[in-house]
Amino acid sequence: MIAAAGVDIGSTTSKAVVVVDGVPVAHAISASSTNPARTAQQVYDEALGLAGLDPSRIAHVVGTGYGRARVAFADRDVSEITCHGRGAVFLRPSARTVIDIGGQDTKVICLDPTGHLADFAMNDKCAAGTGRFLDAMARSLDIRVENMGDLYFEPGDPCRITSMCSVFAESEVINLIHDGIALPRIIKGLLLSLAGRVSSQARRVGLEDDVVITGGVAKNPGVRRALEEKLGTTLRGFGDTDPQVVGALGAALLAHEFAVAGPAPGGGQP
Ligand code: ADP
Numbered sequence: 001m002i003a004a005a006g007v008d009i010g011s012t013t014s015k016a017v018v019v020v021d022g023v024p025v026a027h028a029i030s031a032s033s034t035n036p037a038r039t040a041q042q043v044y045d046e047a048l049g050l051a052g053l054d055p056s057r058i059a060h061v062v063g064t065g066y067g068r069a070r071v072a073f074a075d076r077d078v079s080e081i082t083c084h085g086r087g088a089v090f091l092r093p094s095a096r097t098v099i100d101i102g103g104q105d106t107k108v109i110c111l112d113p114t115g116h117l118a119d120f121a122m123n124d125k126c127a128a129g130t131g132r133f134l135d136a137m138a139r140s141l142d143i144r145v146e147n148m149g150d151l152y153f154e155p156g157d158p159c160r161i162t163s164m165c166s167v168f169a170e171s172e173v174i175n176l177i178h179d180g181i182a183l184p185r186i187i188k189g190l191l192l193s194l195a196g197r198v199s200s201q202a203r204r205v206g207l208e209d210d211v212v213i214t215g216g217v218a219k220n221p222g223v224r225r226a227l228e229e230k231l232g233t234t235l236r237g238f239g240d241t242d243p244q245v246v247g248a249l250g251a252a253l254l255a256h257e258f259a260v261a262g263p264a265p266g267g268g269q270p
Helices: 036-051 080-091 131-141 145-153 166-178 183-205 221-231 243-261
Strands: 003-009 013-020 023-031 058-064 097-101 106-111 117-123 211-214
Touching: 003 036, 003 080, 003 243, 013 036, 013 243, 023 036, 023 243, 036 058, 058 080, 058 243, 080 097, 080 106, 080 117, 080 211, 080 243, 097 183, 106 183, 117 183, 131 145, 131 166, 131 183, 145 183, 145 221, 166 183, 183 221, 211 221, 211 243
Parallel strands: 003 058, 097 211
Antiparallel strands: 003 013, 013 023, 097 106, 106 117
8 A cells, every 4th residue: 555645735725635546535625824834734634634544654745835845744845737737637637728726826727638737827916816806805795705606696697897906896896885786796797807817817828628627716616607608618527526625636646656656866756
């Protein structure tokens, strides 16, 4: 038996996945904190506990995400672009485009027919096309971000949100509330605005089917539908696998490959 793990320290949440012989057996998700090293240890311990494994049984750990350098117990770190691609292809071998919408950045990853990275585009300078935008709007609307998506399917035309900047969009939303506009109409406008940003980003690198979506925002059914409308394509799913842990899963699968390959001369990747 070879057990390995991936730990993804994101800007908003930290994730850990444990694989045994290359098969995922447990995962954990925890809010990121101002102490990424401690959060990494906590989320790793939780996933190991769920897998029923002692840390001594883990042959290799790969860290990823913006805080990957802070995963003190990792054997090496790998970029989240590689890890999201790896995790997505494992779950859906026909995936060619991976749209990862996280808390602070959005990435569009193009894969070649062998599942390897061909190109990518990243938006990390502006909150407008990310989970942070939705988190801020949910706060203004006094609802939970987890409940936002279902409102997309309620009746009513979407409001037009004109501000591209999330700070100005927040003022726009507050004005709409004061004007008595129904919540679902505002939510639809917001989700379409986010989807518009992400779809322009995706078009810049080019879209190829199958298109899959990863990251915490993939759990928002309204975002999925709005993106499908903007992209004119169906977003494929991963069955029961939580899309938020796909990066950590990719890291764990790479960790497994490193463990099987053994120490590589010069530290090359398998
Ligand atoms: P990162 O890796 O950058 O920390 P994640 O991929 O974990 O980010 O995504 C975090 C975002 O996911 C949050 O900002 C939030 O908007 C969104 N999110 C998390 N859980 C849910 C959920 N159950 N429903 C809708 N959105 C969610």
